[in-house]
Amino acid sequence: MKNYKIRLQYDGTRYDGWQKQGNTKNTIQGKLEEVCSRMLGEAVEIHGSGRTDAGVHAAGQVANFKSERAMKPEEMLRYLNAYLPQDIAVLSVEEAPERFHSRLLATSKEYRYRVWNSPIPNVFERRFVYQDARSFSTEAMQKAAAYCLGEHDFQSFSSVKRSKKSTVRTLRHLDVERMGDEIRFTLEGNGFLYNMVRILVGTLLEVGEGRRQPESIPWIFEQKNREVAGFTAPPQGLTLMQVHYKV
Structure with missing residues (x-):
C-alpha cells in the first residue's frame, strides 16, 4: 500500500x-x-x-x-x-511515509483574506476579493489584531454553536496591511474553527470602521458567544495559502 x-x-x-x-x-x-x-x-x-x-x-x-x-x-x-x-x-x-496524514500531522495553517477597499470594482480579481468601499483605519485594526494573538478560546469567533471538542486555538500571526486599495489580512495558527478566519476579519473590519474599539477584543473572548463578535466576511476573499508540517 x-x-x-x-x-x-x-x-x-x-x-x-x-x-x-x-x-x-x-x-x-x-x-x-x-x-x-x-x-x-x-x-x-x-x-x-x-x-x-x-x-x-x-x-x-x-x-x-x-x-x-x-x-x-x-x-x-x-x-x-x-x-x-x-x-x-x-x-x-x-x-x-505510511503514517503521513495531511490533517492530523499539520502543525499550522496560513490563510489570507483580501478586501478590495474601493468603490471601483477590481474586475480581474473580483472572484478573489471582498469589495467594501467604506473607510477603515488600518492602525485600529492592527491594534485589535494584537489582542487576538496567542492561545485563546475562540468560541465567540466560530459559527459552531455547541461542540464537545475544544475551541481553544493558538494564533501565531495576524497581520493587517494596506497595499494601495487592498487591505490584506494574513493569519497563521495551529488550527481554525468553522468560519473563524471570516469572523475575525469581520470583527476587525468593524473595528476599522469605528463601530467597535480595539480594546473590546478581550471582552469578546470572555463572552464565548458568537453573537457578540462581528459579521462573517464573505467567502470569496479567503484563500488557504500554506499548510505546515514538522518534516
Missing part, C-alpha cells in the same frame, strides 16, 4: 466547498476522488488538511491518499492535471 501526498490549488468560486457531501457532487474532494479512482482503477479516499467552505480558495492545500497500485508520481501529476477541471490544479505529487 502506497501513501501519496499531493499539494494543490483551486478557485473555489463554483464549488460547494472541499468536503464531499451527500446532496451534491460539486466538491473539491469529490472531483479529486473521481479522477484519482479512474486513474488507479480502484476506489480512492482523499484526506485533506482542512475543509475549506463553499466559495473559499486554496493556493497550497495539502491532501493524501493510499493506493494498492504503484504509479510514478510524475505520471500521476500529468494525469490529474489532464483530467481535473481547469479551476483545480495539482502542484506536486510525492510518495509519503
Whole structure:
C-alpha cells in the first residue's frame, strides 16, 4: 500500500466547498476522488488538511491518499492535471511515509483574506476579493489584531454553536496591511474553527470602521458567544495559502 501526498490549488468560486457531501457532487474532494479512482482503477479516499467552505480558495492545500497500485508520481501529476477541471490544479505529487496524514500531522495553517477597499470594482480579481468601499483605519485594526494573538478560546469567533471538542486555538500571526486599495489580512495558527478566519476579519473590519474599539477584543473572548463578535466576511476573499508540517 502506497501513501501519496499531493499539494494543490483551486478557485473555489463554483464549488460547494472541499468536503464531499451527500446532496451534491460539486466538491473539491469529490472531483479529486473521481479522477484519482479512474486513474488507479480502484476506489480512492482523499484526506485533506482542512475543509475549506463553499466559495473559499486554496493556493497550497495539502491532501493524501493510499493506493494498492504503484504509479510514478510524475505520471500521476500529468494525469490529474489532464483530467481535473481547469479551476483545480495539482502542484506536486510525492510518495509519503505510511503514517503521513495531511490533517492530523499539520502543525499550522496560513490563510489570507483580501478586501478590495474601493468603490471601483477590481474586475480581474473580483472572484478573489471582498469589495467594501467604506473607510477603515488600518492602525485600529492592527491594534485589535494584537489582542487576538496567542492561545485563546475562540468560541465567540466560530459559527459552531455547541461542540464537545475544544475551541481553544493558538494564533501565531495576524497581520493587517494596506497595499494601495487592498487591505490584506494574513493569519497563521495551529488550527481554525468553522468560519473563524471570516469572523475575525469581520470583527476587525468593524473595528476599522469605528463601530467597535480595539480594546473590546478581550471582552469578546470572555463572552464565548458568537453573537457578540462581528459579521462573517464573505467567502470569496479567503484563500488557504500554506499548510505546515514538522518534516
